[in-house]
Amino acid sequence: MSMNVIEATGLGKRYGSTWALRECTLAIPAGHVAALVGPNGAGKTTLLNLAVGLAEPSAGGVTVLGGLPPGSPAALDGIAFVAQDTPVYKNLSAADMLHLTRNLNRRFDQRYAEARLAELGIPLNRKAGKLSGGQQAQLALTLALARRPRLLVLDEPVAMLDPVARHDFMATVLAAAAGKGEAGGVSVVLSSHVLTELERVADYLILLSQGRVQVAGEVDDLLASHRMLTGPAAEADKYAERPVVHVRRGEAQAHLLVRATADDPVPPGWEAHPVGLEELTLAYLREPGAAALPGPGRGRHTQPSEVTQ
Amino acid sequence: MDIDKGIGKGRVGVSPAGAGGGDRSTAPSGRATAASPIEFRLDAASGVPTYLQLVHQVEHALRLGYLKLGDQLPKVRDVVASLAINPNTVLKAYKELETKGLTAGRPGQGTFIQATLSQVALPELTALRRSLLGWLGTADGAGLDEDGMVALFTSALRDFYERRSGSRTRGGAASGETEGVA
Amino acid sequence: MTALTMPARPKHDAGLRPVPWRRMAWVTWRQHRAALGGVAALLGALAVYLWLTGLQIHHSYATACHPASSIACTINFTGRYATSVNVVRVFLQAVPALIGAFAGAPLLARELETGTFRFAWTQGIGRWRWTLAKLVLLAVVVAAAAGAFSVLFSWYLRPFFAAGYAIPFATDVFDLREVAFAAWTLAAFAIGALAGMLIRRVVPAIAATLTAYAGLALATALYLRQHYMTPLLTSKLNLPGSAWIVSQWYTKGGKFAFPARGSQIVNALQHFCSSSRLSPAQCLSQHGYTWWARYQPGSRFWPFQWIEGGWLLALSVLLIAATVWLVRRRAA
Helix, strand or coil: CCCEEEEEEEEEEEECCEEEEEEEEEEEECCCEEEEECCCCCCHHHHHHHHHCCCCCCEEEEEECCCECCCCHHHHHHEEEECCCCCCCCCCEHHHHHHHHHHHCCCCCHHHHHHHHHHHCCCCCCEHHHCCHHHHHHHHHHHHHHCCCCEEEEECCCCCCCHHHHHHHHHHHHHHHHCCCCCCCCEEEEEECCCCCHHHHCCEEEEEECCEEEEEEEHHHHHHCEEEEEEEHHHHHHCCCCCEEEEEECCCEEEEEEECCCCCCCCCCCEEEECCHHHHHHHHHHCCCCCECECCCCCCCCCECCCCC | CCCCCCCCCCCCCCCCCCCCCCCCCCCCCCCCCCCCCCCCCCCCCCCCCHHHHHHHHHHHHHHHCCCCCCCECCCHHHHHHHHCCCHHHHHHHHHHHHHCCCEEEECCCEEEECCCCCCCCHHHHHHHHHHHHHHHHHHHHHCCCHHHHHHHHHHHHHHHHHHHHHHHHHCCCCCCCCCCCC | CCCCCCCCCCCCCCCCCCCCCCHHHHHHHHHHHHHHHHHHHHHHHHHHHHHHHHHHHHHHHHHHCCCCCCHHHHHHHHCHHHHHHHHHHHHHHHHHHHHHHHHHHHHHHHHHHHCCHHHHCCCCCCHHHHHHHHHHHHHHHHHHHHHHHHHHHHHHHHHHHHHCCCCCCCHHHHCCCHHHHHHHHHHHHHHHHHHHHHHCCHHHHHHHHHHHHHHHHHHHHHHHHHHCCCCEEECCCCCCCCCEEEEEEEEECCEEEEECCCHHHHHHHHHHCCCCCCCHHHHHHHCCEEEEEEEECHHHHHHHHHHHHHHHHHHHHHHHHHHHHHHHHCCC
């Protein structure tokens, strides 16, 4: 079971003289909804393109679904990709898109797809280009899920959607991840540059910044291993008990994001609070030198290693 | 195209209380066999972790009588589909409820209520109330205003439960940790 | 915290059955039926025109052209029929280019330009199979359609050949005949496909295809075609009309005098033959000039068709293979 859906080693991709992705090493375990987060231009699309076989690495390597080369027939069979702006053939009807996808793949659950589109109120004979943005996204997602993949990869799937469409889209994705009954469902890797709602959706986080992996790990582990300490600003610089990730200070008061657990002692005069995922992510994005990466035995339940400054 | 009649139009896997989930199921009715009496909601801005919100809602429903012994909690997939939250969060909440002894999972069927909330006896409630009033008096004497009391209490409450569930997952003893006093 | 268990799926072994090739038939048809329809409409409209005028011409030939030098025959075949055939053959020169540009170039260029390749190339069939199937299917269809059409065109031309008013080898119709027309259409399609993959934008790819095709067609017509087999040399004046004269010139006393076109021969003719009623060659031969010609005999028409068809086919295969290789190798 402990398969890694995406495993990269020193992965790098260069376009011309610019490295879009560099020294990327990560192992995303199966059975999770992994969020790939980072500012625009951080390399998220590049990483996903490499994982689904749309691009070739310039350095290092990447395997998927437990060791398969991306773009190989087995990998293509097991991975469904929905690119940014959910491309569908605009002059084909939804029914045509179903027929097309069925012809291009080994597995296709026609009944599920038709039922799903009916449930969503998407008419089968309307051209895909005439559907609303949310409907196009749902159509693309339905096609992807009807292929019964083991891994669903989504590149900024909700960027152009209104809140209701966004909620419905993510609900579909997460229901697919939940699967039916006791058995688990699809593993999901999705990229986003929107941080709100991340904590509700993801249980594995990868933070890309300037083409490098800055943070990678289970969300629960990350949140359990960080605390926000609030105390006198004058003592902020002297704090050295645990590694400090980010400091925010006022005149008299300072907040320190530190690598500490709830069991670690708090200095007198200081208060400790848990940190939310959005706050954690923003803090790391503001400190490009900081990193929180899993230790050896990546992909299992490990304590994150020390901060590398 | 003929579609199964059980699938409603326009709903994204929503499971209204009393009806079956997004799967092919029977028409909406009061207490169909596959239904759950309660429906979860999510307060994204409350600061309380999602799984705890679910736990509290179950406990609250038990207290108020919406849930009785033997009732089934909503299926994980249905909760996920209606709230758009991670399935692991729901699993975590249900596991917490199971650890508390409130629910039991039946493989292939779902999670069912197997105990009601232990009612705290009246004398204990009175004693607790008295000690709370005492604490409030002390806080007031120290100069804390109402909001300050609420903030302190909320923060301590959160830490208490976090530490309790945290020490449970780590399998270690709950540490009697000192906390700096503001 | 529990992670979700993986679903119990049928074991995926390494030897996965690939998606069958025949699935691409519907995909190709559905995605390109507009282009195919355009090709059908174009060739169909021309075919109707050729059929109607061709019936007329055949009828006229049967009634008025025995002998072929009769006045009625001459008037028709050098007059309005000649005009008709001139219009047709000029237009037909463009047809392979149009087919190649509008059926071949958008094939890959549109996918790349609109981003739909991110969908198509991540499906289970894989990108190079998808490309190869589409290219081969469409290439065969357009080449067959062009071939069938050119059979009709040859039928239309037959009275002209029979009456002697045109020769099969004529530059302007050679590439419109059976094998050559189909091969040129195929080559244009292959050029379009490769251009689409290299340029990745539809309109520039179309422009590039038209340009490349025009260049190739011109180069072949002006320079390449005459050298498929070594031309024969002769100085006999009574070459059969079916021969294709590649070049002709005059010598005097064993040395080169002047080519058969140009200002030099005009001067010579004015000097020697202004009052003569003989043909230029006959007149000049009386004044010591010998006429020479390199020519391809009419019997070589079909071998030349097969040679041209052959190298165009090889080129098309090469271009298609290059396109598929690029699809397989190049990153998005």
